[in-house]
Amino acid sequence: MRYLDYDPHDIVYITEIRQALDRSILDNYIQDKDENYFASRNLSVPILIWWTPFTYDTGSYIQCGAEQTRCFISNIRKYRDNKDFSAFLFYGTDFHLYDLPLPRYQHEQWALLHEESPKNNYAFSFESIMSMFNHTATFKRHSDVPLTTQWLASIDDLLDQTYVIDIKEKTNLQTIENLAPIIYIQSDCFTPSDRDLYIKELMKYIPIDSYGSCLHNKDLPENLRIPVETMEHDDILKLVGKYKFALAFENAVCTDYITEKFWRPLRVGTIPIVYGSDQFQDFLPDNHSAISILDFPTPADLARYIHELNQNDTLYDSYRQFKLTRTISNDTLLAQTMSKRTWGIHNDHIRGNFISKLECHVCERVHKTRQDPTLKYQAKFDDYGCPSPTTFDSQGLKLERSGDWYRQYEFSRCQVNVFEELIEQGNYSFTEKELYDAAAKRFSPSFRRDEFLK
Template structure:
């Protein structure tokens, strides 16, 4: 009987705690006038969200609702809808002083408490910006994606427009370089580790190549497929994705977004000795799952991406840089050599075999200091919330002390022009279709800033493109070195 009573009391306590949690969770989404505000849609694997969530919400309000809303804390507005939050209060790092109201409704700009815009880089458009910009407004950029998504941030004139940044660059205000790595433990885990002798046997018993390549984005600024196609002349590469396809994945693993961390994909990669970790665009600190996945499963990555990727390795000898070889043929020779020398091969897996991370690496320091998590970390949250809090806390500081100024730097994103390869796999500068796209963006930005200088804020996308085309086409006709 006592046991039953105790169980009953425990169940009641649990139910009470759940009710308390949802009560306070609900309070976060209550406006100052007591009206429920809306739902927050923050996910890390983002699907296509319907903007009608925002437009329908605005329709139900009077014109002066947003400007007259009784809000007593700084207002931050996502100009480019990203979280699809119609409005909520947030408190950062349990800091009662750093409290802000965050919304994706642009009309809150008219409220006296409005302080900053938040922009998601992929959706940033020159013809759709809050212009003219008012002196008290601060602009904030979050862009964890590749420069392929938007070349505008590769130019200093645009980066100078921002006050706060969260990008993959280590020098950003909120560095997202490790956005695809959950923890250091993932790199030390031996769940998928396969002995080198077994890997060698698998090349015969399962007809595996020394190298695996899984890519389905076949038109990229890095032009990686041109290089891989040449590499394939000198060494066998099993290509499972849509690009240079020569080997089939099981049907349930063919969606590259949904299966990139699938257990069966990890098991497949672990069977190979080497993985081509070639990014879709080349920029310092742009590092994705292509880099981390082979390290997590005990396969040696061959890297083409960040020119400083070594800073984020578990130690100084755990990956191979494609750029260390002048041609694909020379890289293939080296891989052939490692493929038949177990000792040399395992020297690249020392960190994994002995579960040791060099304490002085930038990777170790970054992961120890990182305040956010991935895979919907319930304890630390995600980098989106951390970015909102960074801006919120800085806004409070500038309100307390107007002499404090924040200014983004070119190196908070700025990426080099895209390159390509010739028929022999040797790098070509200032050439190729993606270089043309980069240069056309330069022309667009020249037009954009001239319009701002003229205080002309009513231009359209067509206006910018037409003016940019007139500058772009003659320039490229003069440059005969372009293909």
């Protein structure tokens, strides 16, 4: 619920964006105002600014919590000069070291929203960058607003029987419809996890139906070929439900980074084969409902086990007990997280979304720090802090400190180091090119050293 800046009595419910937005909305709004308009406005509440244009909101009031705490929030940077300005909010993908509100003043608070993969911005993999934030909403369980379950609407979705197919019928479908034991649907083929290298090796030992553009060998119906629009389409869920196993390989490896690839097979009664978060088991419905590739020395070993499950109905269904009995273990982190979550997905008109949740979280904290100036909030490295990317060799064995994505990660490290030195020198006006060129001088010699070429 938001109140328009020009009429606090008009209530606006912002639930979704139905058209493409761009910066012109903000630019046009600013052009109509005189030079001192934003600095001189008396808004009487703390001002929060989305430094990275995200909601394209020119200005509105938010009302949060049981005490109806109020803040004014806008995507217009000029409000920084207002006496009521309190905090910046940043969307991680659009966070750039060469475009930050520097110097940073002591009274300003910074908040990070980044539910996306580490591939979108490696800056948050380095402690010095995470230390710049006071508040966080990321996929990490330790974040202030944890978004680990951002792709799961409810526990009921996991217990729902709509798409569940009996094991004997799944076996028959492999013959009748010429289905492989495993389904893979992915069209992002160049990723930090280098998942396709492993899957390509796995395909040598067991059939896999690959419907996306990555390792493609089977066609989706034409109405399902736009990934973002159809990832939770009813027909996709039915298709995944026909298979005994689904590859749930994330595009990057980081603790708690879990997406629809993980939840979708669990929803439809198919066993996920997982590669991504090293602690994904904490978010399973029970302790025996998914398979980790890290439990097997090689893809060939994994394939042997999948063949065994494919031929043993009792062993197979042991992975689906939560689904068949409609029971979530009470001690799972999944159950605890979902019971505490106060936001929804799919444009939830009642609970809102994690964007508004972060905005209110910051708003409430800002009010607390105004009442008690000694109160400090500090983000932790583990609020994001992902490891460097790894890859696989031609036999599907994991390789450290190797591959194109690892080089990108290390180049980001060089940029962060240059950034730190510039700030220490009091240089706040460097350009993107200056940062890039300085980092490149450090990066190239580093990657001529033997340790980076193993």
